[in-house]
C-alpha cells in the first residue's frame with residue numbers, strides 16, 4: 047500500500063478524481079434544486095404558468111440535460127455511500143478501491159435502464 | 172475549593188491543563204462540536220436522501236408517461252395525499268440543508284479573503300432561506316382548484 051513513486055498516494059488516483067466529481071455533482075444538484083423549487087412554486091400562481099415551464103422540461107435538449115442531472119444524482123449518491131463506508135466500516139479504507147469499482151458498476155446498472163427509458167420518452171413523443 | 176492560582180486544576184479537562192502549561196495555544200472558538208455534528212448530519216441525511224430522491228425520480232420520470240405525464244394535474248394528484256406531502260417536505264429540508272452545508276464547506280475551502288467569504292455565505296444563506304420558506308409554503312398552501320374553471324375531478328364536484 048505505502049509506495050508512492052511520484053509524490054502522494056492520493057493525487058491523481060481514484061480517490062482524488064471521485065472527490066472532485068463528488069464536489070461538482072453536489073454543487074450542480076444544489077443549483078438545480080434552487081431553480082426547481084422556484085419553478086414548482088408556480089403551482090401557486092396558476093395551472094397554466096406551471097404547465098408552461100413544465101413544457102420546457104419536455105423539450106429534447108432539456109431532456110438530455112435531465113439525463114445529465116440524474117447521472118450526477120446517481121454518481122453523488124453511490125459515491126456518498128462509498129464515503130460513508132470508508133468512514134464507518136472498519137474494513138472500509140482497505141477496500142476503498144474495490145468500492146470505487148462497485149460505484150462504477152452500480153452507476154451503469156442504474157443509469158443505463160434509466161437513460162434508455164427516459165430518452166425514449168423524450169424523443170418519441 | 173480555594174485552589175491557589177498557581178496550581179493546575181487537573182479536574183477541568185485537558186484544555187484547562189494545556190491552556191496553562193502548553194506552549195501551543197489551541198484556543199477553542201467556542202463552537203463546540205458543531206463541525207462534528209455537521210459531519211454526522213452529512214452522512215445521515217445522505218442515506219435518507221438516497222431513498223427520497225431516487226423515489227422522487229423514479230415516480231416522476233420512470234412510471235406512467237415519464238416526464239410527459241408531469242403537469243399541474245399530476246402535482247395535484249400527488250399532493251392530495253399526505254404521504255407525498257410529507258415525502259416532499261422531508262426531501263426539501265434534507266436536500267437544502269445538506270446542500271447548504273456542503274457548499275458552506277466548499278466556500279471555506281476556496282475563499283482566501285474574508286470579504287469574499289462573507290459575501291458568498293450571505294448569498295448562500297439568503298438562497299437557502301428563500302428555498303426553505305417558499306418550498307414549505309407551497310406544499311402547505313397548495314390548492315388544486317386555484318383556477319376557478321378547473322376541470323379536475325376534485326374541483327368539479329364542489
Ligand code: HEM
Nearest residue numbers: 079086112224231241246249259262263266306307309310
Ligand atoms: C428532472 C428531474 C425532476 C423532475 C421531473 C422533478 C419533478 C418534480 C415535480 C413534478 C414536483 C412536484 C411535486 C411532486 O411531484 O412530488 C417536484 C417537487 C420537488 N422536487 Fe423534483 N423533480 C426532479 C428532480 C429533483 C431532484 C434531483 C431533487 C433533489 C435534489 C428534487 C427535489 C424536489 C423537491 C424538494 C420538491 C418539493 C418542492 C416544494 O416544496 O415546492 N427534484 N419535483
Ligand code: HEM
Nearest residue numbers: 069072073075076123126129213217220221266270273274
Ligand atoms: C442522494 C443521496 C446523497 C448522498 C448519499 C449524499 C452523500 C454525501 C456525503 C457522504 C457527502 C460528504 C460529506 C463530507 O465529506 O463531509 C456529501 C457532500 C455533499 N453533498 Fe451530498 N449526498 C446526497 C445528496 C445530495 C443532494 C441532493 C445535494 C444537493 C442539494 C448534495 C450536495 C452535496 C454537496 C454540495 C456536498 C459537499 C461536497 C464537498 O464538500 O466536497 N448531496 N454528500
